[in-house]
Amino acid sequence: MYKNIKVIAFDADDTLWVNETYFREAEHLFAKLLANYETENKIDQELFKKEIENLQYYGYGIKGFVLSMVESALEISNYQIPQQKIAKILNIGKEMLEKPIELLPDIEHVLEFLQRNYKLIVATKGDLLDQERKLEKSGLLKYFHHIEVMSDKKPKDYLKLIQHLDIYPEELLMIGNSLKSDILPLVEVGAMAIHVPFHTTWVHEEVTEEEKSTTHYKTVLNIKEVLTLF
Incomplete structure (x- = not known):
């Protein structure tokens, strides 16, 4: 797959x-x-x-x-x-x-494993200074080839990212917790996506049951389960 x-x-x-x-x-x-x-x-x-x-x-x-x-x-x-x-x-x-960075369970193990065979990047939205600070404090920068802090995460934004990476859409896999921002826009542009739900979601990021019904993405229970797909 x-x-x-x-x-x-x-x-x-x-x-x-x-x-x-x-x-x-x-x-x-x-x-x-x-x-x-x-x-x-x-x-x-x-x-x-x-x-x-x-x-x-x-x-x-x-x-x-x-x-x-x-x-x-x-x-x-x-x-x-x-x-x-x-x-x-x-x-x-x-x-x-000033909050300390609390890594989610098994994330570093997953990054270390995937880094062996794939180019890893961060594609996130938010305040540039804050996201750079969090990445620095997280200790995870060493795993990533590129950091992209996006003003939004709509299909057009991902197409710009894909063009910047000089790859085809089907050569990109996105892993994230938000169906609205991290999953459905990728499906729309022809890329791959894996949904890893987080227990709390901002109301603005929620989607309808109809939007969830597309079968063109995979949902896993936790980030470690991603490794079973490769």
Whole structure:
């Protein structure tokens, strides 16, 4: 099935290391700061709407998330929120940026094995500085030939990556946790994809049952199971 593969691309957040868990923790802290103004459920909804609205300006990542929290706090409080709470929101973001890198189980074993026969790259989206910092702290840089931090992960973005790599679509395999970002766009452009689910998924990355129904990708229970496919 993968006999034509030359390059294997890995998503970073929640594929190589834990990420989304920290966003859920931050959302909870944010809701506690605004508990005098709204319920946690309503605060979560308003923050999510603001994040989606701001993607066109800030893209993906912690910095855009923090700016969305500040904007949401101002609007939810009718611009009455104390300055000290704005400072606490900024600190939530800084603490997220300083989190230690928690590698997912068996990821280094898998990279070491695949590196013997394939060119490995990282294809991730988010803030460039933050993703470079995480890769450096992870100790995984030695396994990767190329790092691509993408502004988005739509089919056209992957086609640009494939052109840059100077390969055919069928020679690329993508491994990631998000069906919306890491799997379905690859299927659309004729590349291969393996879905490794993570227990927490951002609402924006969820897909419908109809979208999931394509059979042109493989789902495994964990990253180590990938090795059984080669």
